[in-house]
Amino acid sequence: MAIKLGLQIPNFSYGTGVPELFPTVIAQAQEAEAAGFDSVFVMDHFYQLPGLGAPEEPMLEAYTALGALATATERVQLGTLVTGNSYRNPTLLAKAITTLDVVSQGRAILGIGTGWFELEHDSLGYEFGTFTDRFNKLDEALAIILPMLRGERVSVEGTYYRTNEAFANPRFRDHIPLMIGGSGEKKTIPLAARYFDHLNIIAGFDELPRKVQVVKDRCEEIGRDPSTLETSVLAIALIDENVTPDMIPDDFKQQAVFGSPDQIADQIKTKVLDAGVDGVILSAATINGYKPGGVTAVAELLKPVLGLG
Numbered sequence: 370m371a372i373k374l375g376l377q378i379p380n381f382s383y384g385t386g387v388p389e390l391f392p393t394v395i396a397q398a399q400e401a402e403a404a405g406f407d408s409v410f411v412m413d414h415f416y417q418l419p420g421l422g423a424p425e426e427p428m429l430e431a432y433t434a435l436g437a438l439a440t441a442t443e444r445v446q447l448g449t450l451v452t453g454n455s456y457r458n459p460t461l462l463a464k465a466i467t468t469l470d471v472v473s474q475g476r477a478i479l480g481i482g483t484g485w486f487e488l489e490h491d492s493l494g495y496e497f498g499t500f501t502d503r504f505n506k507l508d509e510a511l512a513i514i515l516p517m518l519r520g521e522r523v524s525v526e527g528t529y530y531r532t533n534e535a536f537a538n539p540r541f542r543d544h545i546p547l548m549i550g551g552s553g554e555k556k557t558i559p560l561a562a563r564y565f566d567h568l569n570i571i572a573g574f575d576e577l578p579r580k581v582q583v584v585k586d587r588c589e590e591i592g593r594d595p596s597t598l599e600t601s602v603l604a605i606a607l608i609d610e611n612v613t614p615d616m617i618p619d620d621f622k623q624q625a626v627f628g629s630p631d632q633i634a635d636q637i638k639t640k641v642l643d644a645g646v647d648g649v650i651l652s653a654a655t656i657n658g659y660k661p662g663g664v665t666a667v668a669e670l671l672k673p674v675l676g677l678g
Contacts, residue, residue: 372478372548372567372601373648373675375408376401376664377450379605380417381427384658390427393659394434395441400661402445404668405677408478409442410450410650411435415489420618421654424488432465439473448478450569450603450650451550455484455495455503459510459530463517463537470541477541479518480548480569482557483507504556505529511564518545550603552576554583562587567599569650573623577602577644599648602641606633606651608663626651630666638674648675 376397383393398409413431416424431449438447447469452462462481470477483503484490490497497503509527516523517537525532547565551557552572561568562584570580581600588595607617607627617625626636637649649671653664671677 371599371648372408372446372546372650374406374668374671374677375410375450375601375648375650376406377410377412377603377650377652379412379652379654380421381429382417382422387427391429391434391437394429395438396661397653397659397664398438398442398445401664401668402442404665405672406445406664406668407677408446408448408650409438410448410478410480413449413452413456413480414486415456415493416486418486420620432469435469435477436472439469439476442473442476444476446476446478446546447473448480448548451480451482451548453484453486453489454481454507454510455490455497459513460517460532460535460537462510463514463535466545467518467537467540470545471539475541478546478548478567479514480550481507481511481514482550508560515547515564519543552580554580558583559587562591562593562598565598567601569601569603570646571603571624574602574640574644575623577641577646581645600646601648601650602646603650603652604637604641606653606664606667608633608653608660608667630663630670633667634670634674637671642674 378397381390401409411431411434414428417426417428435447466477466479487497506529509529513523513525513532522534522536523532524534548567549561549565550569550571552570572580585595588598605621605625610629612627626633641649
């Protein structure tokens with residue numbers, strides 16, 4: 370199933386007590402499913418990110434939360450946007466995603482990236498290293514994870530990982546959709562062309578036409594039909610008619626859509642879809658808590674443009 374209209378839940382600060390926190394997450398996922406979103410994502414972080422809140426603000430562990438959401442939904446695909454490879458041994462990640470696929474009856478998506486939030490690594494004891502280290506580690510992890518997802522036994526004596534006949538059972542499907550997030554033209558996009566079904570482009574709106582062209586070029590260089598590598602953009606969505614441009618931090622202005630549902634749908638069409646990107650994942654940042662109805666209104670306007678029923 371394609372990823373054309375997704376919802377990312379980026380924060381869990383709802384102004385409620387902890388007992389009401391996860392019911393609010395469920396409500397968002399169920400609203401997205403009822404509204405016609407094809408996928409729901411959570412972030413794979415342990416602390417809240419800069420720009421979204423303080424590190425101490427609530428943050429749920431991703432795969433535990435997704436397993437629970439699998440029992441509270443019926444149709445939407447479920448995944449992280451995206452898993453930090455450095456946080457888990459690749460064999461554990463293979464088990465987590467195949468388990469999620471079983472629990473959800475074939476709705477798991479494996480989103481994965483290098484990991485980038487240095488504070489989490491330093492605080493929790495994960496090795497951070499250089500970007501090159503993390504990218505090489507991801508490449509080696511994929512050589513373990515992808516065969517395990519196919520049902521193969523994997524033995525590796527690598528620089529970072531060692532396995533001996535590692536396998537993952539049970540499995541619901543022989544292929545779980547693979548997503549990578551980023552927009553690096555030297556490493557991430559070529560890696561996406563080699564291995565992945567979907568590239569979530571994390572870049573400013575003004576950069577999108579060039580990124581789309583680079584995706585096509587890298588696919589064609591290895592003989593892959595570019596249309597087989599789906600693309601989407603992660604757009605921070607502030608669904609509130611009272612939001613003005615001066616309220617958006619400078620770091621997010623090139624990735625944020627805001628205003629009424631009509632205004633947001635128009636911005637997505639002109640800034641994302643007209644640039645040649647296949648779909649959009651709305652990072653629905655909450656303002657004074659979760660407000661039902663906002664993502665439904667946006668979905669109703671976007672579904673005809675995206676060719677969704």
